[in-house]
Amino acid sequence: MPVIIKDTAFLPYQVLQNYEETTLGQNTAIGACNIFIGTMRDFNEGDQIKVLTLEHYPGMTEKQLDKILAEAHQQWALVDSLIVHRVGDLLPNDPIVLVATWSSHRGDAFDACRFIMENLKSKAPFWKKERLINEQERWVISNSKGYLNT
Amino acid sequence: MSIKIRYFASLKDYIGRSEDEIIYNEVLTVTEVWQQATQNKVKPQNTLVSVNMDYVNWDEPVSDRDEVAFFPPVTGG
Numbered sequence: 341m342p343v344i345i346k347d348t349a350f351l352p353y354q355v356l357q358n359y360e361e362t363t364l365g366q367n368t369a370i371g372a373c374n375i376f377i378g379t380m381r382d383f384n385e386g387d388q389i390k391v392l393t394l395e396h397y398p399g400m401t402e403k404q405l406d407k408i409l410a411e412a413h414q415q416w417a418l419v420d421s422l423i424v425h426r427v428g429d430l431l432p433n434d435p436i437v438l439v440a441t442w443s444s445h446r447g448d449a450f451d452a453c454r455f456i457m458e459n460l461k462s463k464a465p466f467w468k469k470e471r472l473i474n475e476q477e478r479w480v481i482s483n484s485k486g487y488l489n490t
Numbered sequence: 491m492s493i494k495i496r497y498f499a500s501l502k503d504y505i506g507r508s509e510d511e512i513i514y515n516e517v518l519t520v521t522e523v524w525q526q527a528t529q530n531k532v533k534p535q536n537t538l539v540s541v542n543m544d545y546v547n548w549d550e551p552v553s554d555r556d557e558v559a560f561f562p563p564v565t566g567g
Contacts, residue, residue: 378567394566395499397559400543425566437567457567463545465559466566467499479500480565 341413341421343405345396347428352377352438355424363420364442370419374449376439376457382432384480388473392430397465401425408459412441416448421456425466458486491515491554495527498561504534505560521548523558536563 342359356375364370380392409421424438439456443449461483468480495510502508510527518526520539538545540559541552552558 396566397496397498397540397543397561400540400559403543461564461567463564464566465498465540465561465564467562468565469499479503479562482563483565483567 341406341409342423343402343409344422344424345398345401346424346426349430349434350424350426350438352424352435355438356422356440359422359440367419367442369444370442371444372442372446372449374441374446374453376437376453377435378437378457380430380432380434380436384470387470389432389470390473390475391471392434392436393469393471394427394430394436395467395469396425396427400465404464405460408456408463411459412452412456415455416441416443416452417445418443418448418452421452423456423460425460425464427466461486491517493518493523493552493555494557495523496557496559498559500562501534501537501560505531517551517553519548520546520550520552520558523552524560534562537561538563 382389405423412421419442422440426436439453441449441453469477470480471477491514493512497505497508505528512526524533538561540546541550541556
C-alpha cells in the first residue's frame with residue numbers, strides 16, 4: 341500500500357501498469373481494481389486558472405495518507421492500494437492524484453477508493469494556490485463537495 | 491522546553507514566516523503556543539493544528555521538542 345508524493349508530472353496509467361506488473365502480477369486473488377484520477381481543470385469560481393501550485397507538509401502528508409490506507413484496509417477486504425499525489429506547479433490537464441484499490445470483489449474496491457479519496461480531501465495536508473490568467477494569485481479556501489452544483 | 495512551530499499555506503502568509511521556535515519553562519497547550527509564537531495575533535477561523543504530524547485539539551498540551559504546526563483547511567486531491 342504505497343504512498344508516493346511526486347514533485348514532477350506523472351502518467352497515472354503508466355504508474356498503474358508498472359505497479360501491476362512488478363508488484364501485483366502474480367496475484368490471482370484479485371478480481372477487481374478501482375481507480376480514481378484527479379486532474380487539474382482550468383477554471384474555478386468563475387475564473388480561468390493558468391497554474392496550480394500544490395504545497396504540502398512533508399512527513400505529515402505521508403503519515404496521514406498511510407493512516408487513511410490502513411483504515412481502508414481495516415474496513416474493506418483489499419488486496420492492495422496505492423496513492424500517488426503531485427506537489428509543485430501543475431498545468432491544466434496535469435494529473436493531481438491517483439488512488440487505486442485492488443480486491444477480490446468489486447464492492448470493496450469501489451467503496452474503499454471513494455473512502456480513501458474523501459479522506460485524503462479532508463485530512464491530507466495539501467494546499468492549492470491558483471494563478472489566474474491575469475497573474476493574480478489566491479489560495480483555494482476549501483474543497484468542493486465533489487459535484488458540479490455544489 | 492523547546493518547541494518548534496511551523497506555518498503553512500495562507501497561515502504562513504498571514505504570520506509572515508514559515509517557522510518559529512519558542513523556549514518555555516512550563517507546560518503549554520497548543521492555544522498558548524499560538525499566543526506566544528504569534529504575539530497574540532488573531533487566529534483565523536478554521537485554523538487547524540497538529541503536534542508531531544497528528545491532528546490535535548486546541549487544549550492539547552505540548553512537550554519538549556514537539557513540532558507544532560498551524561495551517562488552514564486542507565485542499566488537496
